[in-house]
Amino acid sequence: MKDINYYNTFIAVADDCPVSAAEIPQAKGGVKTVPVIQYEMISRSPYAYTQADVLFEVHAVRNGIKEEEKDLERERFFSRSQACLRTSSLGKRYGWGIHHNAEGKMALYAVESEVYRKLLQDRSIKQLKAMRSSRKG
Template structure:
């Protein structure tokens, strides 16, 4: 199975991100949305999870996959292509940059923060942007 993680990479907010300052995503009802789950997982444990961990855990929670089935479901989940965190609303809508360290573990940085600016200007790490929300 192919490794889907980013390493030494900074995902900047998208060019058409409306947030000038980072916003914490909120659920519309009792069901947590994908951005809420992603935010809680990454912000709650910076540099503890890889992109694969986050993508699968959000899928597993939203689909109520029991713990004992997760290993086989992981393999099934990643046997087909999955959108990466560049497609996440965190970078497209909510103003969060995502840094992936040498181990592929992710942390969030608010677009207005000094840390975000430093990572964006760090030429020693790969720079990519979150996907645009609209074609342009």
Template sequence: MRKDHNHYNMFVEVAEDCPVTAGQIPVAKDETTKTIAVLQYEMIAEQPYTYTQEDVLFEVYAHRNNIPVERREEEREKFFSKGQPCLRTSALGKRYGWGIHHNAEGKLALYAVDSAEYHALKNDERMKHVRAMRSSHK
């Protein structure tokens, strides 16, 4: 049985060194080369509380590596057989000002650092709180 890479009842606050004070939507240079942050944002923001961290990490990997749908299940097993960085390392929380809420089922939603919802989640003592990883190593 493989390890569960999802988080439950957890809020990932923006990094201490996040350069923005309001949530910014990441923008692709062009439609063919969407960045990881753009793909993550589109999945989570367009369908809040639909996907788990595992879903987002793997689907972004599959998209960027052109893995056909019929091979996704097998490739997902391979992908998670190795350690994978969690969404604390995502540019969404490090650079773009988005907090990531993992609900009781492990499903994700994004909240802009300047929103009332972000501050309510940040102050909710019933869940675990972590910060997105810092960009600098000071």
């Protein structure tokens, strides 16, 4: 399986992110959306998961994959190309920066936080932006 994780990287919020202070994504109609699952995983256990872990767990939760099926399904899941967390609503819509440490494990930082600002100015790590929501401008 190809390594799709980021290392020593900070993904800042998108240029067209509509919020100036981070918001916690909410379930819709009692159903956990992709950003809710991503937020819960990363915020509850900072620097515990890689991008691959989060992408697959979202897939597993949303598709009701049983624990005993996960190894085989993970292989199947990553045999196809997957969108990275630069496309996540966490950075596009909700105002969360994602820091990936040297081991590829992630933590979230609110756009208005001091830590976010420090990570944004840290030239020792790779700087990326979340994808824009629109193609305009």
